[in-house]
Amino acid sequence: MKSVIVRTFENTDLPGAAAALTEVHATDGYPVEGVDHPEAWLRSDDVIAAWVAEVEGAVVGHVALMRPQGEDAVSLWMQQSGDAEDQIAVLARLFVVKAARRHAVGELLMQAAMSYGSEYGLRLVLDVMTKDAAAIRLYERLGWREIGRAPHHYGDGQSVDAICYVAPSG
Template identity: 65%
Template sequence: MADTSIRPIEDADVPGAAAALIDVHSTDGYPVEGVDDPEAWITPPGVLKAWVAHRDGVVGHIAIMKAEGEKAVTLWQQQSGEDESRIGVLARLFVVRSARKHAVGESLMRTAMDYAEENGLRLVLDVMDKDEAAIRLYERLGWQFIGGATHQFGDGQQIPAKCYVWPAS
């Protein structure tokens, strides 16, 4: 397998990222929504910046979204008083199973965290309790738990989630 490269997403990457998303959903149940139209889920309004991981094709993705209505944003604002305009939401991180154990998720995370630091953004995220591997990655990278939430999706469905903040300088 070739080395992995991380770069900003381009229009030509979207079909490959959509295929990777469907693969991840089939193995991990992530995301709980969006797989009916994976290209739209990967390119929603409100994306500030997004990247893909390439390793013999698209094997991963991550985005920073505008801080709009997310529980993690509200929790962080209540705890810090930070202005919403200085907060970004880390979102849509996924890596196909065949590319795991190659630090692809960590590389995507570090790319997004570097971008946030360079652009003066405080990152927050929410993660479903069931996604234990993602939680371990966030905590290993120094993200701090700020509270619980309930992720609403589909036709009135919900699942418990945890909210984190990245304590960048």
């Protein structure tokens, strides 16, 4: 595979990122929500910062840091650490198209988000559905620690089991 570039998300990336998201949903069922309006899901007002991975000018991956919106991972971490909500960001919207996997694209995106969190003094948390085994392996390989479990609610009253993680400190 050609070289991967990870850089800050720009508005001109929106069509490519939306297409990549739709492709990942078709192959992996991720995300369980947001694919009806992928551009709005990617550019939510709650995004603090976002990055894309590109290969030869095509967006092949994405990750965002989001302001907390009542996620279980946030409340679990606040209870366990005493951190205030404004010291926490939620790592979300991480996806990589199938053709770009096994080339450390997800890891490069995670490292960009984790570096931002360190630079701005934010503790990162996330939740991941138990069905997403590859993502779980990635988080654990990068030193993220399980802090609890909770249902991930979506759609019309649907839910799926999820694991909540906190990023390594520092």
